[in-house]
Amino acid sequence: MKKTDTPSQPPETRTARENQRDSIWQALLVPVLAVVTGLLLGGVVILASGANPLEAYGALFTGSFGKPANLIAGLGILFSTGENAALIKAIYPFTESLVIATPYIFAGLSVAIGFRCGLFNIGAEGQFFIGALCSAFVGYSLKGLPMIVHLPLAIMGGALGGALWGMIPGYLKARFGAHEVVNTIMMNWIAFRLSDWLLSGPMKASGFRPVTPNVLATAELPRFFSAPLRFNLGFFIALLAAYLVYWFLFKTTLGFEIRAVGANPDAAKYAGMNIIRNFVLVMALAGALAGLAGTAQVLGVDHWVGQGFSAGYGFDAIAIALLGKSHPAGVVMAALLFGFLRGGATNMQSMAGIPIDIISIIQGLVIVFIAAPGIIRWIYRIRAIKTETTVLTRGWGS
């Protein structure tokens, strides 16, 4: 399995163009091989736990994409009788995977934009929660507004809540050099405690359960299909956000500054760039994106917020940003991948008895392989090519 199409001539005769082509090729090859290797090792774990990996991955596939046979049958019924119920049922798994991928896109962008500036945002989980709570609050407390006003207000509420939650560690980092990894984790715990209090007191709906009231219909993200399908506008807003982040990072001066600060803060400072402003700005943007992830989940899917609402999103977001090489297009692809994995995992659990947690194991392995491309190159005997590396973190120091 060591097939790459790298030419075999000695390096000194290679042209710059060939080098460039190979580096793009390899930039795509390593993540793909990392995912493949992760799935293979996941299969080994499934096998070791006494189940059949093929059966499990089959259930994973039909759980995330639906059964092709059902789809064809559904289309047949639609054309012959005009009845779309069977088709809706057939595309349910696919749309549900997209629904799951939606907050992943936002949250992955949140971590990715941080990485681009050399900041590690482990706080996406807390920002997600605060964003969800803020948008839910706007969604259920403002009454009598038309949708055209209410929905944007609720979305903005979520983004602002998240931005505030991200901005605090950003400011502490910029002003005092306090490490954002610890501070964002602390902000996560503060967010969980705050939400415990809000959900059991000020924001609690009537009834026993500690959850918020449902948001009003005017604040819900519109859905495209009838009842069981939850596919909604949020997915396209997420794609738009990915494009905007791309445009911001690569086509604006501010985006260039952010990447410069990430690549070399000392050089950026020497060139007259304002490090403090950039740190605060990036963490606010990262928080806003994570807040939007929560917002998309509340306004598009659940319509209320309960305890443990954001569980796991923070680490998933890190995996997605790493897998997507902190590039918005890569993040979208990685988020879709994890959406399909998580979407199919429920089916895998019920059909093959494999706990959902297998996805976390695969995720962790993928992160290891992405972070250590040397391992992947070593397994598949790929020659290393000097490529542009994305800055990740730099210890506790400021």
Next chain:
Amino acid sequence: MTNTHTKTASEKRRQTSLGITLLATGLLIYLLFGISTESEQLTTFGLNLAGTQAMPIGDLIVPAQATVYLMSAIAAFVGAYQLARGVRSSGALLGIVAFTFVVAFLTWAAAGKSFNLTGMLTSSLVRATPIALAALCGVISERSAVINIGIEGIMLIAAQVAVVTATLSQNLYVGLILAILIGGAVAAFHAYLVIRFKVDQIVSGVAINIIGAGVTSFISSRFLQKATNTLNNSGTFPIISIPGLSKIPILGPVLFENNLVVYLTLLLVVVMHIMLFHTPWGLRTRAVGEHPKAADTLGVNVYLVRYVNVIIGGMIAGLGGAYFTIGSVGRFDEIMTAGKGFIGLAAMIFGKWNPIGAFSSSLIFGFADSLQVKLQILRVPIPSEFLLMAPYIVTMIILTGVVGRAIPPAADGQPYEK
């Protein structure tokens, strides 16, 4: 005593802001707790703990309002003194004022009621144990310049291994030893990734956390939940009372009536302090953490030191993992570490990468943790969630360096290339 040290402007500013903060704390104590206590109320601090061997002594009964006023006055005085004179050991001042705040708070919370102080301190130490072990793991790794934020994942794996092997073998010591070994093995994997492949240390740690949570939850829901009695029911280490010492009032129940894991933790703090600061190994470790190139030049094997330290750290975290199952409840629950590994890292930074400092900070976190449980019993009119936030907020304030900056080892987090 002459003060030959000329203060820099920033130092002066820091001291002034500290003084104002302390003064404000004094005022805050008065406003928060002083006004609402009534003059005739008494607060009873219970000093005896039922079921322990300590000699019984009388409970401490104090007039609530007078005590709160006294604490407020002490805090204000310390703040004013700092403003006027500028004491250099700001940590000590902060400690005094934090102490007055806690005393005033407890007096106010338990005014007219009784509050068992010894029980509180005992549970503080127990709750501090896993945090302290995580912090010690961090200290030993980072002194050799390897950041390990995968402690949470290591502890989860070790916790599960401990309880399963102890249940299968019907022997808690087998569980303990295997937990320590698996902790070392996972840490060795981390060390291999970051030293051999130069993987970003924080990313590697995050991956270990995700894999640790994933693997343990996977095994738990696929195997343990169906066979709780045969796989996940080990019992716990018994409480060992140290003869004689456990009879001392207050100190006896707190320090000398604990289980093996707690004693090992106390021992480790002392041993690690001696090892780090009074042995050649410690000197090499610190040299590798501060200036690996210089250490290398002098013939220290930088990679070897890092491997050894990270693996020892992992073994300590493995002990911390064992605490969660065979050291306290005797069974594994999914994600039962609940962020203790990360709080341990905060304790490490708070304790300035120093074993004794890290342990003391862990005690503060443990104290805050058990305080919250007690306050729910006392029905204090503040939501317990806000009290639970306090340690996190305090950590963030500490990290700003307003009260004395925590400086990591100079090479912390950087891979070393020959």
